[in-house]
Amino acid sequence: xxxxxxxxxxxxxxxxxxxxxxxxxxxxxxxxxxxxxxxxxxxxxxxxxxxxxxxxxxxxxxxxxxxxxxxxxxxxxxxxxxxxxxxxxxxxxxxxxxxxxxxxxxxxxxxxxx
Amino acid sequence: xxxxxxxxxxxxxxxxxxxxxxxxxxxxxxxxxxxxxxxxxxxxxxxxxxxxxxxxxxxxxxxxxxxxxxxxxxxxxxxxxxxxxxxxxxxxxxxxxxxxxxxxxxxxxxxxxx
Numbered sequence: 001x002x003x004x005x006x007x008x009x010x011x012x013x014x015x016x017x018x019x020x021x022x023x024x025x026x027x028x029x030x031x032x033x034x035x036x037x038x039x040x041x042x043x044x045x046x047x048x049x050x051x052x053x054x055x056x057x058x059x060x061x062x063x064x065x066x067x068x069x070x071x072x073x074x075x076x077x078x079x080x081x082x083x084x085x086x087x088x089x090x091x092x093x094x095x096x097x098x099x100x101x102x103x104x105x106x107x108x109x110x111x112x113x114x
Numbered sequence: 115x116x117x118x119x120x121x122x123x124x125x126x127x128x129x130x131x132x133x134x135x136x137x138x139x140x141x142x143x144x145x146x147x148x149x150x151x152x153x154x155x156x157x158x159x160x161x162x163x164x165x166x167x168x169x170x171x172x173x174x175x176x177x178x179x180x181x182x183x184x185x186x187x188x189x190x191x192x193x194x195x196x197x198x199x200x201x202x203x204x205x206x207x208x209x210x211x212x213x214x215x216x217x218x219x220x221x222x223x224x225x226x227x228x
Contacts, residue, residue, distance in 0.1 A: 009154070034216075043118075043204060043219035044157075090156055101172065102217060104149075104156035 002027040002093050004105035012111045013081050021076040021108050023091030032094040033074040034102065035065055039087045047089075050074060061085070086112040117141055120205050120220040128228050133192040135223050137205030145208040146188040147217065148172075148180065150201040157204060163188055195227045 003026045013019050025031055032051050036044040048059025055067040065076045074091060091105040117140035127133055137146060145164055149157040149172075159172030161180040169180050177199060179191045188207075192199055202224050206217040 004156075006156075041221075043221045044206075044217075045219075046216050049216065101147075101159055101162065102157075104158070106154050106156045 002031075002103045004091050004093050004103055006089075006091055006105035006108050008108045009106070010109050010111065012113060014113045015083055016080050019076075019078045019081045019085070019110065021089050021091075021110070023074045023076065023105060024072050025074060025091070025093045026072065027093055031074075033065075033067060034092040034094070035059065035063070035074075035076050036090045036092060036104075037061075037087050038090065038107075044090065047076070081110075081112055083112050083114065086110055118205060118207055118218055118220040120203070120223045122223060123221070124224050126226045126228065127195055129196055130194050133195050133225065133227075135190045135203055135205075135225070137188040137190070137207075137220060139186055139188075139205075139207045139218075141207060141209065141218070142185060143207035143209045143218075144185075146182065147206040147208075148178075148188065148190045149204045149206065150174065150199075151204060151222070152201050160190065160203075192225075195225075197227050199225065200227045201225060 005024045034049045035047040038044045047063050048057050050057045050067045057065050063078050088107045088109045090107045092102045094102050119138050121136045147162040148160040151157050158174045163169045163182040181189045202222045204222050205220040
C-alpha cells in the first residue's frame, strides 16, 4: 500500500529565509507526487506535481520540488519565504487505480517570523 | 479554480443523529471524493465516486455512506453520528482519465458531534 511521511509537524522560519519541507513516500511503482498548500480556514491548493521527466519541478508562488527516487523523497523548497507562505503543506502520492486515490501525508505547518 | 461548494460549512449535532453533507460542483467533473481532515493525519479518503451511481470505499469508510444521483452532486451521510466523526470534511473533484489529474477542493465542512 502507498504511504506518505512528512517528518516535520511544525517548522518556523524567518521571513526572507529559505524553506525546505521533507516528504518521503512508499509506493511500489513510479509515483505521481503532489504538494498542496492549505491556508487557515481554506481548502487545498495545488502547488506542483511530478509525473515523469525532469526531477526538479517548478510550481506556483516560487516553490519547487525535487524528486529523488533513490531516497524515495519529494522535498519542497522555496529560496525566500514571504509572510503569506504561513500555511499547512501536504505531500501526496497517487496510485494507479480507478478513481485516482490520493494518499496524503500528515502535513507540515509553517510559521513565518517577521 | 473549479466551482466546488460544500454545505453546510459548519454543523453541530448530537451523538446518534443522522447528518448529510452536500458537495456540489459545476465543472462537470467525473470523479468526486470525500476526505476527512484530522490533526496529525492529513487527509484521509472516506469514499469516492467515478461516475453517477458509481461509488467505492476509501480507507476510513466505516460509519459513512455516499450517494451520487447526478454528476454535480455528491452526498456524504453519517447515519448515526459519533464523537469520533468530529472532523473537517473536504469534498474534491477531478476530470480526466488515468492517475495524473489534479484534485480541486471545496472549502470544507466543520462537523462537531457532541
